[in-house]
Amino acid sequence: MERDDILCTCMDITKGEVEDAIKGKKLTTVEQVQEETDAGTGCGSCIEDIEDLLKEINNT
Ligand code: FES
Numbered sequence: 001m002e003r004d005d006i007l008c009t010c011m012d013i014t015k016g017e018v019e020d021a022i023k024g025k026k027l028t029t030v031e032q033v034q035e036e037t038d039a040g041t042g043c044g045s046c047i048e049d050i051e052d053l054l055k056e057i058n059n060t
Helices: 015-025 030-037 047-058
Strands: 006-008
Touching: 006 015, 006 047, 015 030, 015 047, 030 047
Parallel strands: none
Antiparallel strands: none
16 A cells, blocks of 8 residues: 555545554554544445554554
8 A cells, every 4th residue: 555545535544644644643542543534434344454564663
């Protein structure tokens, strides 16, 4: 997935936007990402992708 790809189609949020929010605000949970970006607050099908991104960025 590229930075410009839509990660959350419900809220029209790109992978890059989520990535920047996680890095910039040091987010560690899906709930925090939802609050900061709105990603994952619709159908919920992208939550797994958010979790993967959190793991990747935070090395957990
Ligand atoms: S695709 Fe993200 S909440 Fe539906």
